[in-house]
């Protein structure tokens with residue numbers, strides 16, 4: 001596997017030590033984190049199986065070298081930019097495991113447009129932070145989606161069905177925040193921009209109300 005934006009290379013080290021993988025690349029674009037990864041891999045005696053490489057996105061991967069890519073701890077837009085720019089490196093890749101800090105919707109849309117089927121989603125809370133994880137494999141990109149594509153793309157087709165505790169917590173807080181911004185914009189002088197922003201917020205607030213109340217009923 002290749003872990004892109006690996007920082008300390010904690011994930012490849014964990015996977016290797018627990019026997020989940022045979023070989024990993026820990027890719028980093030920044031010198032400091034790259035050096036931390038090198039140090040960590042070496043002190044754990046994993047240098048023979050984990051290659052730490054300095055480079056931008058998927059540039060650190062040679063063709064056909066890995067069948068799984070993980071990218072965690074960045075925004076959804078940056079993650080999709082990395083995948084889009086490195087498309088030719090994805091030929092041998094069977095699985096993507098992505099953990100966007102924000103904007104998971106951008107990744108779900110990218111999957112739809114690029115023939116990746118979202119096969120699983122997780123949402124977990126740890127130390128007061130909520131993490132969303134998306135797993136995709138090659139397949140039918142439309143399969144996970146139901147009637148309400150807009151809601152499924154925003155909230156996640158699997159997560160919206162099962163609504164774990166962290167899901168309810170995240171979207172209840174987001175809805176509250178959208179409402180707060182909406183009310184602030186109501187006070188501001190009206191421009192084309194504020195009208196558009198209010199409409200966008202209102203759509204999201206209504207979608208959140210719909211899916212969260214679905215679960216309550």
Ligand SMILES: C[S@@+](CC[C@H](N)C(=O)[O-])C[C@H]1O[C@@H](n2cnc3c(N)ncnc32)[C@H](O)[C@@H]1O
Pocket residue numbers: 004005006007008027028029030033055056057058071072073074082
């Ligand atoms: C917040 S850290 C996340 C580290 C780790 N993946 C995690 O989830 O804990 C994001 C890391 O991605 C790296 N990064 C950002 N853009 C990158 C790119 N285009 N290619 C490789 N690494 C990148 C940053 O240098 C940083 O170390």
